[in-house]
Every structure is written in structure tokens, then in C-alpha cells.
Amino acid sequence: MRHLRNALVAVTATIAALLAGLLTAPSAHAAPNFKAPFPCGQSWTYSHHSQEVRLALDFIKNGGGTAGQPNLASAAGTAYRYYEANGAGNYVVIDHGGGWKTYYFHLSSFAISHGQSVSQGQTIGYTGSTGNSSGAHIHYEQLYNGAGQTIHINGQSLAPYPGSYGQRSITSDNGCGGDGKYWVDTFADAPVFASPTSTSQTGTLYKATNYVYCKAWGREIRDGAGNYNHWWLKTDPDVGPANQYVSAYYLSRWGNDEARDNNGTVIPDC
CATH class of the missing domain: 2.70.70.10 (Glucose Permease (Domain IIA))
Structure with a gap:
């Protein structure tokens, strides 16, 4: 009888522990480190x-x-x-x-x-x-x-x-480029090159919101409507090797010979 009683006590304790686990409320997930929803420095x-x-x-x-x-x-x-x-x-x-x-x-x-x-x-x-x-x-x-x-x-x-x-x-300290990346919108699929002066295409950066690291002065890209840019942006393209260059001509914002990210921050020199 003693062995039976000990066994019942053990089973009861196990069931109680299981029920306690089932009834315990799930722990809350910690919030992300939210930053302000507007541009850096504003x-x-x-x-x-x-x-x-x-x-x-x-x-x-x-x-x-x-x-x-x-x-x-x-x-x-x-x-x-x-x-x-x-x-x-x-x-x-x-x-x-x-x-x-x-x-x-x-x-x-x-x-x-x-x-x-x-x-x-x-x-x-x-x-x-x-x-x-x-x-x-x-x-x-x-x-x-x-x-x-x-x-x-x-x-x-x-x-x-x-x-x-x-x-x-x-x-705001959001989007200040602390990770070394500057986000830019491009209006078309853009060819990329190994350097700002190269003429041999090495890959493609798709039309999207993309990140770039820095800018360098290079050969001019110009269209028939008078739009042009000499700045080239180092990036990791969608097709081709990393650390290639795309012309700032393909940025959806800004004007001739400008190289800014989507927040208006001037992209630093490489």
C-alpha cells in the first residue's frame, strides 16, 4: 500500500505541474527599439x-x-x-x-x-x-x-x-545611416559597373528601394531631356558581384549632379 500511495502522490504532483504549465500566461515579447517615424535630424x-x-x-x-x-x-x-x-x-x-x-x-x-x-x-x-x-x-x-x-x-x-x-x-535619429547604408529609390532597372569610370557592365540593380554606401565622381550619364549625373553610388546589385557602382542618374528624386538618399541626406564620399 505504501508503494501505491507514493505512486499516486507522484502522479498527482506531475499532473499539477503540467496544469500549472498550461495555465501560465505566455510571456510578453519585448518591443522593438522603435525610432521616430520621420527623417534623421528633424x-x-x-x-x-x-x-x-x-x-x-x-x-x-x-x-x-x-x-x-x-x-x-x-x-x-x-x-x-x-x-x-x-x-x-x-x-x-x-x-x-x-x-x-x-x-x-x-x-x-x-x-x-x-x-x-x-x-x-x-x-x-x-x-x-x-x-x-x-x-x-x-x-x-x-x-x-x-x-x-x-x-x-x-x-x-x-x-x-x-x-x-x-x-x-x-x-529623430532614425535613418541616420549608422549602419553604413543609405536608402534610395531608383526609377528603372539600372546597369552597374566595377568603377565610376568603367564602361563594361557587371550586373543590374532592379527598380526598387535600394541601399547604397557612398558616392564617387565619374563619367557622365545623360539623357536627351537634359538630365545628367556624374555621381556614382557604391551598392550591392541584384545581379552581379557586390560593391559595384550605379549612376545617381537613376535616383527617383533630386536633380542633376545630386546624390542624396530618400531623406535628403547627402551620401558621403567613398
């Missing part, structure tokens, strides 16, 4: 309106010029683009994994494709006033498992939220 003021859901904040640029400014991914993830006529307008949702998402509303246009992987600091769209909006601004949210969270930037809470603009501001 100062934006923010506010919260009572009618906004999910602890959202609205941002406008100090000194004006909010419209058309890039919206940057707060953290790496998979970006999805949507449209809601009477609400968010053009908007992007980035799934960062572990239950975390960020939302970016009222974009004037998109800079990514649906389901595209993005890096922290990558341009995902441009600030606008589409949908139910009275003026250009970034409507920004951080969600965990579908529930709005108090917004944190670089691990610091922005609460308590101000009720109007001009009371509190933050300066």
Missing part, C-alpha cells in the same frame, strides 16, 4: 486628440514643410499598404513580429509594395492628408497583439500626451 511636435483610438499620436514638422516628408519605418518588419476612403486614407501597417505592429495613416503616396520587407529607417511613404484628415500630418500608432500601446521612441515613453501641438517635440 524636429517634430506631436499631440493626441480624444477621438483618436489606440493611443495614437499625430506629428507635424516644426517650422512647417510637413507635407511630402518621408514616413520612415520605426523598426524592421514586413510592410503592408492599404486604403480607407473615410478614415486612414493611404496607410501602411508594419508587422514587426512577436505581436508588435506600427501604423502610419494619411500618406500622400506609398514608397513600398504590399508585403515588402523593410529595414528600420527605410522610407515607406510620404506625409499627406488623405482620408479623414484636415491637414498634412503623420498619424502614428504602436500596437501589441492588436491593442494600442503608449508610444515609446528609443525606449522612452512620450506620455503624458499633450493635447495640442507646440507643447512637446522630439528630434
